[in-house]
Amino acid sequence: MTAFQIDYTDNVATALEPLEPGRVVLRGDASEPTIEAVTEVPAGHKIALRQIESGEDIVKYGVVIGRAVEQIPKGSWVHLHNIRSIYDERSSHLDAVTGAPKDTRYE
Secondary structure, rough: OEEEEEEOOOOOOEEOOEEEEEEEEEEEOOOOOOOEEOEEEOOOOEOOOOOOOOOOOOEEEEOOOOOOOOEEOOOEOOOOOEEEEEHHHHHHHHHHOOOOOEEEOOO
């Protein structure tokens, strides 16, 4: 299993394939050669490279892309269920798995 750390200062990496709990090889500008995934992480989603505290910035591409809304353990899936975008308030209202709006009722 592999993930890609874009910038050395990032605290998340992107899963290059679906990740299951276990050893993940880090590519790119990786701060470590491997990490232990502790949760499943869908392909294209983020994995925490270290424990991230509630309220702490999420850094990807060497820039802040969001903020943790709860403590995120190292090796865990980082997505809409545990972070908020600092650029798009609407993302907080999307289902973490499907991306469907949770605040809109369809009839």
